[in-house]
Amino acid sequence: MTKPTVFITRIIPNPGLILLNEHFPPEGIAQSALEIWPHDLPPTRTQLIEHARGADGLLCLLTDKIDGDLMDAIGPQLKIISNFAVGVDNIDVSAATARGIPVGNTPGVLTDATADQAFALMMSAGRRINEAERFLRAGNWVTWQPSLLLGADFAGATLGIIGFGRIGQAVAKRAQGFDMRVLYYSPNAQPAYGAQSVDLDTLVRESDFISVHVPFKPETRHLVNADFLAKMKPNAVLVNTARGGVLDQTALYNALKSNQIFAAALDVTDPEPLPMDSPLLELENCVIVPHLGSASKKTRDMMSLLAAQNLIAGLKGERLPNCVNPEIYTS
Numbered sequence: 001m002t003k004p005t006v007f008i009t010r011i012i013p014n015p016g017l018i019l020l021n022e023h024f025p026p027e028g029i030a031q032s033a034l035e036i037w038p039h040d041l042p043p044t045r046t047q048l049i050e051h052a053r054g055a056d057g058l059l060c061l062l063t064d065k066i067d068g069d070l071m072d073a074i075g076p077q078l079k080i081i082s083n084f085a086v087g088v089d090n091i092d093v094s095a096a097t098a099r100g101i102p103v104g105n106t107p108g109v110l111t112d113a114t115a116d117q118a119f120a121l122m123m124s125a126g127r128r129i130n131e132a133e134r135f136l137r138a139g140n141w142v143t144w145q146p147s148l149l150l151g152a153d154f155a156g157a158t159l160g161i162i163g164f165g166r167i168g169q170a171v172a173k174r175a176q177g178f179d180m181r182v183l184y185y186s187p188n189a190q191p192a193y194g195a196q197s198v199d200l201d202t203l204v205r206e207s208d209f210i211s212v213h214v215p216f217k218p219e220t221r222h223l224v225n226a227d228f229l230a231k232m233k234p235n236a237v238l239v240n241t242a243r244g245g246v247l248d249q250t251a252l253y254n255a256l257k258s259n260q261i262f263a264a265a266l267d268v269t270d271p272e273p274l275p276m277d278s279p280l281l282e283l284e285n286c287v288i289v290p291h292l293g294s295a296s297k298k299t300r301d302m303m304s305l306l307a308a309q310n311l312i313a314g315l316k317g318e319r320l321p322n323c324v325n326p327e328i329y330t331s
């Protein structure tokens with residue numbers, strides 16, 4: 001293979017970089033042909049085009065918006081776009097397909113970490129952990145009180161899971177250990193872990209906890225809106241570890257502010273980062289963390305490895321181990 005050139009839009013964990021170096025040692029991929037954006041902040045669109053122009057391979061993050069114009073600006077030699085994420089809503093996949101470019105992602109390896117995060121958030125919001133810690137640090141803990149900071153019960157409660165793919169099922173598996181009744185809404189998904197398939201309306205009305213696990217697409221934009229929130233139980237807790245755009249944040253603010261629902265916990269927001277003047281940050285009953293669903297050491301190492309494997313396969317003209325537009329291989 002002649003020397004491919006690659007642009008990686010951020011420093012990724014070592015396992016992927018080691019693999020790339022093994023496959024493309026300096027004599028194979030000239031060091032100058034493998035460029036890694038060294039900064040903490042992502043490249044701007046102009047910087048991305050400037051650095052990726054002429055590249056055969058692009059390894060990008062969910063913070064990089066990759067559309068057809070950008071693919072064209074990189075050039076017709078672009079053979080592979082490898083996303084360091086399972087979600088690919090930052091990439092115009094149809095534009096890549098139209099150009100015959102395979103798009104890779106990192107499924108499977110972040111299932112448990114993301115399900116753990118969903119559960120941790122559900123418990124933080126349900127048992128008011130963050131609020132209680134703020135209370136303590138503010139010096140308000142004067143004595144044990146029978147009615148201080150009371151939260152939700154998990155045993156016997158109903159958990160509704162929207163999107164019963166790998167992560168949704170892993171959340172159901174955890175809920176079994178908490179003696180919860182689990183409902184799910186996910187057309188075409190098979191039951192697992194004792195969860196019962198129901199329509200969305202039933203799930204929203206009957207659940208004490210709702211956890212969202214759908215990909216962000218035009219059809220899922222603002223799936224959680226004012227109507228949805230109005231149907232939820234007043235004691236209910238909403239958790240979103242999917243994508244911020246799945247939820248209408250203004251509607252959520254209104255529902256939390258008026259105690260229409262008990263609490264919410266967000267791993268993802270729209271936009272990201274959440275502006276510091278967001279009214280959601282004023283609310284005691286809203287837990288917000290900075291998109292950390294997959295943020296465990298092992299998970300990020302595995303994501304790095306999978307992203308590098310996709311990149312290498314694409315550069316070699318081989319089928320990607322994890323490809324989101326496999327139709328390019330048949331058309």
Ligand code: DGY
Nearest residue numbers: 084085086087293294
């Ligand atoms: C993903 O992979 O899509 C997560 O949101 C980030 O780990």
